[in-house]
Structures are given as structure tokens and as C-alpha cells.
Amino acid sequence: MGHEQGALSAHDDPREILGVEVDASEEQIRAAYLRKVKEFPPERKPAEFERIRDAYEILRDPHRRIAHLLFSIDPSAPLASLVERRPAAREFVGPEPWMAAIREK
Amino acid sequence: MLDPGADEVRRLIEKGNSKSAVEAAKALHKRYNNPVSEALLVEAYAARTASLREHHMTAEADALVRMVRERYPSASSKLATAMPVSVLREVSLENLVRPLNDPALDREERARIEEALSKRLDDPSALANCTALSAGHPLRTCAADLERALHAVTRGPVLKDQVALPAVSRRSPLAPWKSLVRAIASFYEHDDDSCQRYLDAIDPASPPARVVPALRALLKGCPDATLKPAARRLFSQVGGGVETLRGALESLDRAFASDRKGIIISEIGNAVRACSQAAPDLLERLKQHISIQAIQADLDEARVNGAIGGSCLKNAYFWLLFARSVEGPQGEGSVEACSLWEQFRVHAVHEGWFPAKGPEVAGLYLHMASLLEMIPPEEGEDARQEFRSFPGYAAYYDDQPREIRRALGFHNPADKYYLDPERLYEKACALDPRPEAFMGWMMWAHGDGTEDKNWKKSDRVAEAWRRALPSDPRPLLTLMRTAESRNAYQKALGFVEEAERLDPLDPEVRRARLKLLIGSAIRHLKTRKPRLAERELAVLDTLPQAEEGSRRVLISVLRWACSRMNRDDAWAAQHLADASALVGSEATACLLSGGMAFLCGLEPEEHQLPDKLPLGPQELLATVIARACAIGADVGIHFSIPDDFAEDVQRELEQQGGKLDVAQLRALAAAAAKRDQHELIYAVSAAGLARGGTGEARFLLIRAQAIPPWETKRRNDCIAAAAELARRNRDMELVREAVELRREAGSFLFDMLSGLAPDRESLGEHELNAILKRERAAKKFVKSAPPSLPPWLEEFDEDEDDDELDDEDAEFDDGQLDFFLEELAQAVQSGGKKKKKRYGRNSPF
Numbered sequence: 001m002g003h004e005q006g007a008l009s010a011h012d013d014p015r016e017i018l019g020v021e022v023d024a025s026e027e028q029i030r031a032a033y034l035r036k037v038k039e040f041p042p043e044r045k046p047a048e049f050e051r052i053r054d055a056y057e058i059l060r061d062p063h064r065r066i067a068h069l070l071f072s073i074d075p076s077a078p079l080a081s082l083v084e085r086r087p088a089a090r091e092f093v094g095p096e097p098w099m100a101a102i103r104e105k
Numbered sequence: 106m107l108d109p110g111a112d113e114v115r116r117l118i119e120k121g122n123s124k125s126a127v128e129a130a131k132a133l134h135k136r137y138n139n140p141v142s143e144a145l146l147v148e149a150y151a152a153r154t155a156s157l158r159e160h161h162m163t164a165e166a167d168a169l170v171r172m173v174r175e176r177y178p179s180a181s182s183k184l185a186t187a188m189p190v191s192v193l194r195e196v197s198l199e200n201l202v203r204p205l206n207d208p209a210l211d212r213e214e215r216a217r218i219e220e221a222l223s224k225r226l227d228d229p230s231a232l233a234n235c236t237a238l239s240a241g242h243p244l245r246t247c248a249a250d251l252e253r254a255l256h257a258v259t260r261g262p263v264l265k266d267q268v269a270l271p272a273v274s275r276r277s278p279l280a281p282w283k284s285l286v287r288a289i290a291s292f293y294e295h296d297d298d299s300c301q302r303y304l305d306a307i308d309p310a311s312p313p314a315r316v317v318p319a320l321r322a323l324l325k326g327c328p329d330a331t332l333k334p335a336a337r338r339l340f341s342q343v344g345g346g347v348e349t350l351r352g353a354l355e356s357l358d359r360a361f362a363s364d365r366k367g368i369i370i371s372e373i374g375n376a377v378r379a380c381s382q383a384a385p386d387l388l389e390r391l392k393q394h395i396s397i398q399a400i401q402a403d404l405d406e407a408r409v410n411g412a413i414g415g416s417c418l419k420n421a422y423f424w425l426l427f428a429r430s431v432e433g434p435q436g437e438g439s440v441e442a443c444s445l446w447e448q449f450r451v452h453a454v455h456e457g458w459f460p461a462k463g464p465e466v467a468g469l470y471l472h473m474a475s476l477l478e479m480i481p482p483e484e485g486e487d488a489r490q491e492f493r494s495f496p497g498y499a500a501y502y503d504d505q506p507r508e509i510r511r512a513l514g515f516h517n518p519a520d521k522y523y524l525d526p527e528r529l530y531e532k533a534c535a536l537d538p539r540p541e542a543f544m545g546w547m548m549w550a551h552g553d554g555t556e557d558k559n560w561k562k563s564d565r566v567a568e569a570w571r572r573a574l575p576s577d578p579r580p581l582l583t584l585m586r587t588a589e590s591r592n593a594y595q596k597a598l599g600f601v602e603e604a605e606r607l608d609p610l611d612p613e614v615r616r617a618r619l620k621l622l623i624g625s626a627i628r629h630l631k632t633r634k635p636r637l638a639e640r641e642l643a644v645l646d647t648l649p650q651a652e653e654g655s656r657r658v659l660i661s662v663l664r665w666a667c668s669r670m671n672r673d674d675a676w677a678a679q680h681l682a683d684a685s686a687l688v689g690s691e692a693t694a695c696l697l698s699g700g701m702a703f704l705c706g707l708e709p710e711e712h713q714l715p716d717k718l719p720l721g722p723q724e725l726l727a728t729v730i731a732r733a734c735a736i737g738a739d740v741g742i743h744f745s746i747p748d749d750f751a752e753d754v755q756r757e758l759e760q761q762g763g764k765l766d767v768a769q770l771r772a773l774a775a776a777a778a779k780r781d782q783h784e785l786i787y788a789v790s791a792a793g794l795a796r797g798g799t800g801e802a803r804f805l806l807i808r809a810q811a812i813p814p815w816e817t818k819r820r821n822d823c824i825a826a827a828a829e830l831a832r833r834n835r836d837m838e839l840v841r842e843a844v845e846l847r848r849e850a851g852s853f854l855f856d857m858l859s860g861l862a863p864d865r866e867s868l869g870e871h872e873l874n875a876i877l878k879r880e881r882a883a884k885k886f887v888k889s890a891p892p893s894l895p896p897w898l899e900e901f902d903e904d905e906d907d908d909e910l911d912d913e914d915a916e917f918d919d920g921q922l923d924f925f926l927e928e929l930a931q932a933v934q935s936g937g938k939k940k941k942k943r944y945g946r947n948s949p950f
Binding site (some may be wrong): 007022023025058062063064066067069070073074075076077079080082084089091092093094095097098099100101102103104105 | 227256259261289291293312313335336339343345347350355361376383388389391394398401421422430452457459463464468469472477817
């Protein structure tokens with residue numbers, strides 16, 4: 001996929017921006033969009049909002065959605081990329097590991 | 106009281122004679138041995154250490170400080186003034202902070218001690234428990250608060266009050282700790298922006314800053330290779346098993362790259378185990394990706410299934426991956442890919458990814474058709490025939506759950522419609538009748554099959570288009586063109602009239618009647634019926650669109666041809682003069698007239714054109730030809746340039762290319778492309794690129810046409826750069842042309858030999874600029890020889906193909922009127938003179 005919209009670069013994945021799965025239905029895409037807009041309202045986070053809006057514009061249009069679906073998944077990509085942007089768990093581990101990192105000069 | 110010796114000691118200190126001051130103070134202390142004498146001695150030592158430091162005798166000063174501290178514990182505060190912060194950081198915490206108990210401590214000294222404290226305190230509990238400070242000292246109580254807060258934020262969610270820490274001010278030596286506590290709290294609250302702000306506020310020289318890289322990496326969710334071991338452990342522990350999984354997947358990637366099957370199988374097992382623990386929701390997807398990569402690596406299916414704990418689900422996602430994995434950039438694997446896309450379609454519809462009869466499925470059909478189009482025509486039918494006996498994918502479903510197998514309920518594996526581009530286009534256009542889809546179908550119809558049957562295919566597409574989109578004039582124009590090519594003039598006229606009724610303002614529609622009338626006039630002249638041609642010209646005169654551009658020039662030239670055929674010299678001269686005046690160039694008018702003479706079958710003795718091309722004093726042959734080409738192309742007459750002219754034109758372009766505008770350069774490139782005059786095309790691209798500006802995308806594409814096919818990388822670079830620039834200029838027509846050229850370039854035999862460049866969808870700024878810079882600088886065409894073929898491929902290098910191409914060039918293109926200036930030059934030549942003389946700059950004819 002080439003340049004889709006002004007705020008998105010060629011390598012941005014609109015599904016990732018909206019946080020929806022590859023098989024998300026129209027309703028799921030819309031719900032995810034509304035959720036994200038609440039999180040990043042245009043008056044407070046204009047740049048992020050623009051990316052979210054552009055991602056939604058791609059996914060709401062069935063022609064662009066199918067084009068994206070056909071070309072965005074690379075089966076030969078490194079398997080590690082499956083967890084590339086997976087958020088860390090943010091587990092509570094107590095003060096010791098933190099203090100150990102602080103004590104390490 | 107001390108005797109006057111004390112005054113002497115102070116005087117010596119003030120004079121800077123610290124060594125004598127120490128000796129005098131020692132003597133006094135020996136005599137009195139009381140706190141006052143001790144204080145004076147320590148004061149003298151402080152001056153001495155300061156003096157030693159001034160003379161860069163740091164080691165001696167530090168040794169002296171240690172000795173005095175051991176001997177006289179009361180000396181700490183006084184000595185502090187003499188020690189830089191770096192030395193203070195090495196002093197024990199107790200000794201460092203003890204002076205802070207003194208409410209009368211000098212402000213400057215207090216600041217220095219606090220600065221040293223902030224740079225060395227790596228555990229707030231040490232300060233909280235430091236007995237050198239009084240129990241209620243604010244630093245101790247703040248440190249205790251911080252210790253509690255740190256424990257709280259790292260053990261579970263906290264309330265805002267728990268991390269408020271109001272007693273720790275921004276100026277406090279404990280401020281970095283307060284920022285860290287708040288950063289950690291924000292991190293666990295997923296308030297990443299606040300977390301970043303607090304991290305930014307931490308003094309980089311303070312111990313809490315050591316945890317900042319790990320915390321930033323956790324925010325990004327990406328490991329940082331520069332993390333120290335403890336920080337890396339922190340990253341892994343807080344990040345959970347995802348980091349372990351990441352490591353396992355990286356190992357598996359390396360194993361696949363090594364192509365060592367035993368290691369791959371072992372690493373697959375590790376990765377699947379790590380995934381089931383850290384990200385069970387990802388497990389099925391991972392198994393599907395592994396299965397596809399294993400198929401590509403030709404691994405034993407049973408062993409892979411054993412390692413991943415049973416075969417993966419063969420649902421829509423699996424087939425999507427499978428189909429993508431077999432798509433080759435040059436059409437290899439296209440037939441298999443289409444069959445796999447069909448599997449994907451069936452499952453995706455079943456799983457509710459999209460409706461069975463919606464635009465998504467239409468888009469999929471168009472993609473499948475485009476894949477089949479990538480197969481070289483001579484191989485396409487064989488590949489399809491071979492695949493018709495393929496038994497299908499039933500074996501993949503043996504161990505699949507009922508829900509997956511149920512998707513196949515309505516699927517008819519015997520219907521291999523997906524191997525037929527026309528059926529795919531037909532189905533796509535029926536599901537989602539959009540002009541873009543019909544245009545794709547029409548392009549396929551134009552490019553497929555033999556010439557005499559093309560019009561039937563084109564008509565079939567146009568009729569379907571017309572039925573689906575009755576207000577679109579474009580199918581009518583196609584029908585007009587095919588009718589005209591069959592000499593069904595009245596029928597063609599009928600289509601034009603219908604198109605005009607639908608959209609009289611469409612430029613192509615307005616041009617259509619003009620083209621039709623000009624084509625008809627030429628046909629009458631060819632059959633030596635000038636009166637009928639004049640009738641068409643009379644109608645042309647009434648068309649407002651005939652006044653646009655340089656169309657009047659061509660009409661005058663047609664009138665000249667009629668007059669010549671009628672042997673009316675006076676009118677012929679008048680029409681030629683009219684054409685010259687209209688175009689502002691006698692040479693251009695003569696070239697056009699000569700071409701028309703050739704086209705209409707006028708013999709040299711009939712047309713009586715001048716022997717020499719009457720170029721004006723400042724006129725370039727390149728400009729004259731470019732204008733003639735542009736005038737012809739406007740009404741569907743496409744010129745080519747004789748090879749003998751090409752050399753002169755090329756030389757002019759190299760020396761004076763800047764004199765031609767973009768439209769003229771494009772016209773020249775189009776004409777040169779008709780005869781594969783690569784050196785001339787290259788010269789056009791060089792002249793165009795030298796102009797800079799937004800036209801560079803077009804000239805990069807022209808450059809790509811000029812580069813020999815065996816220079817695959819450079820040619821693909823130019824195409825990719827042209828497409829990228831066109832995208833930025835929103836010139837989607839040029840993007841489409843670039844994609845088409847890439848597709849055509851892909852079929853070249855040498856791609857197989859020289860290694861295929863990967864498909865390029867977009868270029869980065871740096872790469873794009875590098876290509877532009879390189880191509881702008883490469884002004885000269887450098888001839889290169891194609892790589893020699895290995896013996897096993899020589900049989901493909903057939904001369905027959907070239908002959909066929911030559912034959913095709915001699916015909917009218919796609920039913921359009923086409924003629925060659927080479928023949929034109931022969932036509933205007935009055936006979937008996939050699940080509941060299943005719944075409945030379947000094948003797949054009």
C-alpha cells in the first residue's frame with residue numbers, strides 16, 4: 001500500500017492504530033474508532049486524532065479495506081514481528097528489581 | 106581563651122600560608138588541647154587541603170581529609186567546604202550528612218552537601234535510617250516517605266495521595282526519587298505521557314536516572330540492546346513473558362534463516378511453549394505463521410505439527426497467509442495463488458469477514474485477475490490447463506474441526522472460475538460495478554487474444570459496462586472505436602451521438618466526433634474520393650471543438666490533400682500556407698502534409714512538397730517533429746520518428762533540450778517509443794529531468810522505458826521513484842502507468858537470470874533523492890550488452906518474436922490511424938536522392 005492519507009505514512013497499519021483485528025467487522029471498526037477518539041480528542045491530541053481518523057477512513061471504505069487486507073500481511077516477515085508492538089504486561093514485581101537497576105552503576 | 110598565637114594562625118591562613126598555619130595551630134592545640142584549639146587546628150587543615158587542591162594535589166588533599174576526619178570527627182563540616190562534590194560523594198553517608206544537623210551551616214556548604222547527596226543516594230532507606238541526622242530531620246522523614254511510596258507503586262495500584270509526597274520539594278536532593286516514584290505510578294496507570302514527563306524531570310546524574318532507559322523501553326514495548334543486565338532483568342520481569350516469547354521467536358527466525366531442519370523443529374517447540382505461557386491469545390496465529398513458513402521451507406508436515414502441538418486451524422487467516430506466500434512478483438505462482446485466494450474467500454465469507462456478494466469479494470476477484478495477467482501469455486494457458494487436474498485442498502481439512510469444514514459446504518471445487526481472468530472480471534464487475542473495474546477488464550480485453558478477435562472482446566466488455574453504468578459515456582467511446590476499426594462508420598457515429606447526449610462536456614466525448622470525422626475523411630482520400638472527404642471537412646468546420654488547440658492545422662492539411670487529389674494547385678498552396686500560418690512553422694506544416702500524403706496514398710509527383718524541409722533559422726528539427734507528433738496525437742494519429750531523423754533529434758536534445766517544453770518532450774518520447782528508439786527516449790528523459798519540477802516523475806518513467814531490460818535494478822529504481830513522486834503529486838494516472846510498466850518489465854526473460862528485485866511499493870525520502878540525483882547526473886545513454894544466456898535458456902531467445910514485433914509496428918495501432926515519419930520522409934522525397942541528403946541538417950530532403 002502506498003501513501004494512504006496525509007497523516008499516515010506508508011508503513012502505518014490502520015488496524016494497529018485503531019487496535020482492531022484483521023477480521024474486525026464494520027461495527028467493531030466503528031466502535032474502536034469511537035473509543036480511540038474519546039481517548040485522543042482532536043482539541044487535545046490533534047496529531048494523534050488525525051492518524052486515527054485517517055486509519056478509520058481506510059478501514060470504513062470496503063474497497064480500501066480489502067486492498068489493505070490483501071497486501072498488508074506479510075507471511076515471510078520475521079515471526080518476532082508478531083509481538084513487535086505487543087504491549088508489555090506491566091507486571092508489579094516489588095521494589096527489588098527496580099532497586100537493583102538503580103544500584104547498578 | 107587562646108593566646109595571641111590564635112590570631113597568628115588566622116593571619117597565616119588569610120595570607121595563604123596554610124602550611125605554616127597548620128604548624129602554628131598544631132603547637133597551640135598541643136598546648137591547650139581543648140575544643141577551641143581543636144577547631145582552630147581543623148580550620149588550618151581545611152585551608153591546607155584547599156591549598157593542596159588549588160595546586161592540583163588532589164590525592165594528597167583527600168588523604169589529609171581522611172586523616173583529619175578520623176582524628177577529629179568534629180572536622181566534617183569545616184572540611185566539607187574544602188572538598189568538591191565529587192569527593193564528597195565518596196565520603197560515608199553519615200559523614201556527608203552530619204553537617205546538615207547544624208542549623209548555622211553556611212548556605213553554600215549546605216547546597217554542596219545536598220548536591221552530593223542527590224548524586225550518590227541510591228537507596229532512600231539508607232538515608233531514612235541514617236543516625237547521623239536527627240530523628241526528625243526533614244531529609245530522613247522525606248526519605249522514609251519515598252521508601253514507602255516506592256514499595257507501594259511497585260507492588261500494586263496506588264492512590265494519588267500515596268505518591269503526592271508534598272514534603273519533597275523540587276529543590277530537595279530527593280527530588281529525582283519523587284519523580285521516579287511518580288513515573289512508575291504513571292507507568293502502571295498506563296498514563297504514558299505523564300510517565301515520560303516525570304522521566305524527563307529526573308536529573309540524569311542522579312541514581313534514579315539509571316532506571317530511565319529500562320522504563321522507556323517498557324513504554325515502547327521494545328527491548329533496548331544497550332540495557333545493563335539488572336535493567337534488562339527489570340525489563341523482562343515487568344514486561345512479563347512477552348519478552349521471553351520475543352526471544353524465542355527471534356531464535357526461531359534465526360533457525361529458519363539457517364535452514365537447518367532439526368534446529369527449526371526444536372525452536373518451533375520452544376516458541377510455541379513460550380507463546381502458550383506469555384500470549385495464549387496469539388498462539389493460533391503463531392502456529393499458522395509457523396505452518397506457512399514451514400511449507401515454504403519444505404519441512405516435514407508431521408514433524409511440524411508435532412512441534413506445534415497439532416495442526417493449526419485452516420481458517421480464513423491461514424489461507425490468506427498461504428495465498429500471499431505463493432504470490433511471486435513476476436507472475437510465478439499466480440495460478441496456485443488464485444486457487445488459495447478462492448479458499449480464503451470461502452472461509453472469510455463463512456467467518457463473517459465480509460459479505461458474500463459485496464465490494465470486498467469484487468476486490469478479491471480483481472486481485473486474482475491481476476495475478477493471472479502477470480503470467481506471460483505464452484505460459485498462461487499451459488499453467489491453467491495443468492492446474493485443472495489439481496485435486497484441491499481436501500487433505501488440509503482431515504483433522505480440522507467441524508466448524509472449519511462447514512465453510513466448504515457451499516463450495517464447488519470443480520468450478521475453477523478463478524483460473525479465467527474474464528470470468529473474474531465479469532464477476533467483480535457484477536458485484537461492484539465501478540468504472541475502475543470495467544477499465545481493468547477493458548485493458549485485459551485489449552491486451553488479450555489475437556487482433557481480429559479483440560474488438561469482440563472489447564465490445565463485450567463495453568456492453569456489460571454500458572448495461573451496468575448507463576450514464577457513463579466511456580463504454581460508448583469504446584464501441585465507437587471498434588465500430589470505426591471495422592469501417593462501420595454510421596454505427597460509430599451513432600455511439601458518438603449517444604455519448605454526446607450523456608455527457609456533451611466530457612473532453613474525450615468532444616474529441617470523439619472530431620476523431621471520427623478526421624478518420625472518415627482520411628479513409629475517403631485513401632479511396633480517392635476527395636469530394637466525400639470535403640463533406641466531412643465541412644462538418645468538421647461546424648464543430649466548436651475543431652477550434653481548440655492546433656486542430657485547425659490538421660484540417661488545413663486535410664484540405665491541402667483534397668486539393669492535391671483534385672489537382673488544384675492554387676488551393677493546395679493556399680491550404681499549405683494556411684497550415685503554416687496556423688502552426689507558425691512552415692517545416693511543421695510540410696511534415697504534417699507529407700505524412701498525410703503518405704497516409705492518403707498521394708504519389709510524390711502529386712503532392713509536390715519541397716525537396717528540403719524548410720526549417721526556420723532558429724528552428725530545431727526536434728521542435729518541429731515534437732509539434733507534428735503532438736498535433737497528430739491529439740486526434741488519434743500516432744507518429745513515429747525515422748531512425749535517420751532520430752540521430753539529429755537526439756543531438757539537438759543533448760545540446761539544446763532546454764528549448765523544448767514538457768508537452769513537446771512527452772510527444773517526442775511517445776513517438777520514439779513507437780519504434781523502440783531507446784537512445785532518443787533516453788535523451789528526452791535527460792532533457793526532462795534537467796528541467797526539474799513536478800514533471801520529474803514523468804521523465805523518470807520515460808527514463809525507465811529507455812533503460813535496457815537487463816539493467817533490472819536501475820529500471821525498477823526509476824519506476825519506483827516515478828511512482829513515489831507521482832503518488833506525492835496525486836497523479837494517479839502516472840502511478841497506474843508505472844505499475845503497468847513494472848508489470849511489463851517483470852515479464853522479461855532477464856529478470857530470471859539477474860535476480861529479481863523485490864516488489865517496491867514505496868521509497869523512503871533518502872532513497873528517492875539518491876535515485877533522482879543519480880538519474881539527473883546520468884545524462885548520456887550508455888550502451889550495455891545483455892548478459893549472455895546459459896545454454897539451457899538459449900532456445901528461448903528467438904528471433905521470431907522480433908519479427909512479429911516489426912510486423913506489428915507496420916500496422917495501425919488498436920484501430921487508430923498510425924503512420925511513420927520514415928515513410929513520410931520517403932513520401933515527401935521527390936525520388937532518386939539518397940536518404941542521407943534528405944535527412945541531413947543542411948539538406949533535410
